[in-house]
Amino acid sequence: MSLSLLFAIILALAMVGYLLGRANASGLKTAGKNLHSIPAYHGYYIALWCGLPAFLLVLVWLAAQSTVVDQLLLAGLPSHMTEGATPARISLVLGEIKNVAAGRVFGTPTQAVLDAAARYQSLKDTASLALIACTLAAAVGGLAFARSRLSPDFRARNKVDGILRWLLIVCSILAILTTIGIILSLVIESLVFFARVPVTEFLFGMNWSPQTPIRADQVASTGAFGAVPVFWGTIFISAIAMFVAIPVGLFSAIYLVEYADKKVRSVVKPLLEILAGIPTIVYGFFAVLTVAPFIREFGMSLGLDVASNSALAAGGVMGIMIIPFISSFSDDAITAVPQSMRDGAYALGATKAETIRQVLLPAALPGIVGGVLLAVSRAIGETMIVVMAAGLTATLTANPLEGVTTVTVQIVTLLIGDTEFDSPKTLAAFGLGLVLFISTLVLNIAALQVVKRYRERYE
Amino acid sequence: MSDTTARPGEPKRRAWYEKDAKLSRRHAADKRLRAYGIAAIVFALGMLATLVGTILITAAPAVTQTMVTLDVVVPEGAVDPSDPRGGSYQKILNESIARIFPEVDTPREKRELRQLFSNGGQYALRDKVVSDPSLIGQAFAITFPLSDIGDQLHKGVIDRDLPRDQRRVSDEQIGWYDRLVEQGRISAPLNWGMIFNADSRFPELAGLWGALVGSFYALLICFLVSFPVGISAAVYLEEFAPKNRLTDLIEVNINNLAAVPSIVFGLLGLAVFLNFFGMPRSAPIVGGLVLSLMTLPTIIIATRAALKAVPPSIREAAIGVGASKMQTVGHHVLPLAMPGILTGTIIGLAQALGETAPLLLIGMNAFITAAPDSMFNPSTALPTQIYIWADSPERGFTSRTSAAIIVLLGFLVCMNAIAIYMRKRFERRW
Numbered sequence: 001m002s003l004s005l006l007f008a009i010i011l012a013l014a015m016v017g018y019l020l021g022r023a024n025a026s027g028l029k030t031a032g033k034n035l036h037s038i039p040a041y042h043g044y045y046i047a048l049w050c051g052l053p054a055f056l057l058v059l060v061w062l063a064a065q066s067t068v069v070d071q072l073l074l075a076g077l078p079s080h081m082t083e084g085a086t087p088a089r090i091s092l093v094l095g096e097i098k099n100v101a102a103g104r105v106f107g108t109p110t111q112a113v114l115d116a117a118a119r120y121q122s123l124k125d126t127a128s129l130a131l132i133a134c135t136l137a138a139a140v141g142g143l144a145f146a147r148s149r150l151s152p153d154f155r156a157r158n159k160v161d162g163i164l165r166w167l168l169i170v171c172s173i174l175a176i177l178t179t180i181g182i183i184l185s186l187v188i189e190s191l192v193f194f195a196r197v198p199v200t201e202f203l204f205g206m207n208w209s210p211q212t213p214i215r216a217d218q219v220a221s222t223g224a225f226g227a228v229p230v231f232w233g234t235i236f237i238s239a240i241a242m243f244v245a246i247p248v249g250l251f252s253a254i255y256l257v258e259y260a261d262k263k264v265r266s267v268v269k270p271l272l273e274i275l276a277g278i279p280t281i282v283y284g285f286f287a288v289l290t291v292a293p294f295i296r297e298f299g300m301s302l303g304l305d306v307a308s309n310s311a312l313a314a315g316g317v318m319g320i321m322i323i324p325f326i327s328s329f330s331d332d333a334i335t336a337v338p339q340s341m342r343d344g345a346y347a348l349g350a351t352k353a354e355t356i357r358q359v360l361l362p363a364a365l366p367g368i369v370g371g372v373l374l375a376v377s378r379a380i381g382e383t384m385i386v387v388m389a390a391g392l393t394a395t396l397t398a399n400p401l402e403g404v405t406t407v408t409v410q411i412v413t414l415l416i417g418d419t420e421f422d423s424p425k426t427l428a429a430f431g432l433g434l435v436l437f438i439s440t441l442v443l444n445i446a447a448l449q450v451v452k453r454y455r456e457r458y459e
Numbered sequence: 460m461s462d463t464t465a466r467p468g469e470p471k472r473r474a475w476y477e478k479d480a481k482l483s484r485r486h487a488a489d490k491r492l493r494a495y496g497i498a499a500i501v502f503a504l505g506m507l508a509t510l511v512g513t514i515l516i517t518a519a520p521a522v523t524q525t526m527v528t529l530d531v532v533v534p535e536g537a538v539d540p541s542d543p544r545g546g547s548y549q550k551i552l553n554e555s556i557a558r559i560f561p562e563v564d565t566p567r568e569k570r571e572l573r574q575l576f577s578n579g580g581q582y583a584l585r586d587k588v589v590s591d592p593s594l595i596g597q598a599f600a601i602t603f604p605l606s607d608i609g610d611q612l613h614k615g616v617i618d619r620d621l622p623r624d625q626r627r628v629s630d631e632q633i634g635w636y637d638r639l640v641e642q643g644r645i646s647a648p649l650n651w652g653m654i655f656n657a658d659s660r661f662p663e664l665a666g667l668w669g670a671l672v673g674s675f676y677a678l679l680i681c682f683l684v685s686f687p688v689g690i691s692a693a694v695y696l697e698e699f700a701p702k703n704r705l706t707d708l709i710e711v712n713i714n715n716l717a718a719v720p721s722i723v724f725g726l727l728g729l730a731v732f733l734n735f736f737g738m739p740r741s742a743p744i745v746g747g748l749v750l751s752l753m754t755l756p757t758i759i760i761a762t763r764a765a766l767k768a769v770p771p772s773i774r775e776a777a778i779g780v781g782a783s784k785m786q787t788v789g790h791h792v793l794p795l796a797m798p799g800i801l802t803g804t805i806i807g808l809a810q811a812l813g814e815t816a817p818l819l820l821i822g823m824n825a826f827i828t829a830a831p832d833s834m835f836n837p838s839t840a841l842p843t844q845i846y847i848w849a850d851s852p853e854r855g856f857t858s859r860t861s862a863a864i865i866v867l868l869g870f871l872v873c874m875n876a877i878a879i880y881m882r883k884r885f886e887r888r889w
Binding site: 063066067070157158160161164165167168169171172173174175176178179181182185186188189247248249250251252254255256259260268271272274275277278279280281282283284285286288289290320323327351352353354356357374377378380381382383384387388408411412415416429430433436437440441444445448 | 485486488489491492493495496497498499500502503504506507509510513514517687688689691692694695696699700708709712713714715716718719720721722723724726727729730731736737738752755756759783784785786809812813814815816819820824842845846849857860861864867868871875
């Protein structure tokens with residue numbers, strides 16, 4: 001039985017519960033009893049008691065099922081297969097058993113594996129049968145329980161409101177759970193990583209080549225995890241991006257707020273916003289297809305040696321992506337400066353440019369700085385443009401025509417494809433992710449603080 | 460007016476209507492700032508135009524697909540009518556190709572000749588025979604794609620005038636192609652295969668169907684999770700929550716989540732959904748869950764803004780006639796805020812549709828040659844399919860990547876247009 005069918009049955013049962021409760025209450029009402037709540041709330045009460053526990057049970061069950069089944073399967077394996085085996089080896093064995101159970105047989109599996117596959121299949125069948133039985137029991141049980149509590153002076157509306165309120169609270173706590181999930185997953189994996197590679201080497205080491213040896217006797221590439229060149233590449237590309245985005249964004253905001261008439265503004269502003277709505281993969285393809293070859297050709301014609309994945313191409317395209325962030329933040333900040341300050345400056349005989357430079361910009365500076373900080377955080381977390389257009393090798397260079405790599409590029413290249421979960425290579429990605437998370441968090445908080453302080457000044 | 464008379468030794472003061480060098484400098488500075496502004500806008504919009512323009516131009520060749528029509532004879536003995544899938548259709552095709560080009564006999568020439576036709580021809584033939592077994596033993600015409608190089612030749616992407624060592628087709632191949640054109644066997648219909656085929660290693664066969672289905676499933680999950688949860692969270696925070704440390708914490712949290720880089724959500728999905736809960740790799744359900752966590756802050760923020768815009772008088776009136784707090788919100792405030800909420804939701808879903816990085820980390824960039832038949836099967840999504848194609852070396856994939864980008868942008872434009880329409884149509888000013 002498929003999941004959607006199960007959910008449909010739960011829903012149908014809840015509807016039945018609703019109709020039952022409402023009919024019962026209507027019956028009481030026509031019998032002349034004075035009800036506390038209108039009949040519909042009696043129905044809702046039963047429906048919630050019938051549907052909610054069953055629905056939650058299915059979710060919890062699904063989350064736990066595969067782990068429990070795996071453990072049961074492992075416990076039943078002959079001891080020579082599990083004793084002293086590494087987690088990686090065990091997951092390999094489990095994978096083989098599941099493949100065999102699903103009918104994807106490679107080579108000739110041993111008898112033990114075949115037996116285990118059969119057992120796995122029966123465990124899975126039992127589990128899904130048990131799930132259906134338990135869910136139905138929960139739904140019917142909830143229905144019966146709620147039905148038994150209904151009476152003319154039962155406060156159904158208050159109870160239903162109370163249940164809904166709890167649902168709302170649970171939903172808003174989910175936002176916290178997401179953050180906790182992010183922090184826990186990053187920190188735990190990073191701790192495992194730092195147990196193998198010292199934190200100081202990771203943060204201050206100058207050599208990044210995360211390829212771990214495939215054979216034990218291999219000479220080259222023992223795996224070095226000094227992330228300074230990776231951090232440098234990220235900062236370098238972000239700096240190039242800001243070098244493009246800040247002047248363009250700021251000047252266009254100034255023009256749109258102070259010089260342009262309404263008509264121009266109403267056309268240009270949405271057009272600029274389009275730049276923010278284009279998916280980053282499109283920018284990445286644009287960088288590879290157009291910008292990088294153009295910069296390369298142009299550099300060659302000047303006699304310069306330009307790498308095909310130059311930092312300039314990736315950073316420049318990223319800058320184009322960031323223009324609307326800067327321009328809309330600056331726009332808001334300049335617009336928020338009170339008109340009286342403009343009027344004061346004009347009254348003293350200042351030109352528009354002087355008013356902007358000496359009055360509006362200083363007054364709007366906190367807002368602009370906040371926007372720039374958010375844009376920087378956006379730039380260092382940006383992934384697809386650099387994955388497609390920046391380099392893979394970590395080099396410490398200040399030449400924008402050479403290729404550099406970034407934190408996000410390394411995370412993607414370390415994790416793409418099938419990798420076992422306990423090699424330092426995979427774990428290094430989580431170390432980088434932690435650094436990325438912390439630095440963007442700090443930038444965001446700083447930006448919010450700056451913006452908040454500026455708001456207090458004029459409101 | 461003694462101060463207007465010039466004292467000896469000082470430069471003569473000018474009247475207010477006279478221009479002097481300083482004033483024109485100041486006006487020049489004003490004009491310069493204006494020019495910088497215009498230049499900045501022209502640069503930004505020029506880049507937007509270049510981006511859209513290059514994508515459109517590179518996508519143009521993918522609008523049509525060059526097809527070839529061959530006369531095929533399926534001999535009685537070659538295919539077993541009870542099991543038509545098992546026939547050796549490539550051989551049958553090769554025979555009919557050889558009838559057109561009888562002079563080709565060396566192995567090298569034969570190989571080059573075959574390179575002109577798509578590998579998908581045998582499957583097209585097989586499917587035709589399987590769907591109509593009465594064709595066995597008869598002669599009939601079959602139309603299937605030319606290979607990538609044939610396609611490029613037809614569209615003029617390959618320059619015939621280049622010397623041999625600089626182009627990817629041999630002189631013989633050009634000659635054979637020209638003979639096919641003379642015989643009227645070449646046609647270039649609209650490239651529906653690009654939408655309705657699944658992925659393939661061969662550009663002329665590759666299509667977006669698998670990615671479209673995968674993206675649909677992922678967005679469906681994303682909507683089913685983030686819409687109810689997001690509205691509930693926003694309603695609680697806006698209408699019910701007491702002002703205390705916990706609700707402050709939740710607020711700060713949501714604002715920060717909205718700015719966390721998307722790749723970090725990918726790491727979360729990898730560590731929690733794949734590794735901890737053991738969910739299937741590359742499956743749209745995992746992609747949808749990760750996307751829903753990313754969309755949640757957007758929806759919460761939009762919903763709270765929409766709830767704030769509903770005037771308090773509505774709530775007071777409802778409470779006044781005896782509604783409970785929950786009834787007030789459910790019956791009056793939420794319906795009035797719904798247009799704003801839906802607008803925010805559509806914009807959030809549009810962002811989710813274009814998101815690539817987290818899907819890469821949970822393996823939705825796998826090479827899968829069939830559309831997924833459920834949300835638990837491995838699949839790609841539209842943006843990850845673009846990533847895969849952009850990485851493929853064959854020339855034909857460049858135009859297909861651009862065409863896929865246009866499909867993606869088309870969806871985004873539609874979604875945003877709906878959102879803007881809804882905002883304009885249903886927005887209420889109180």
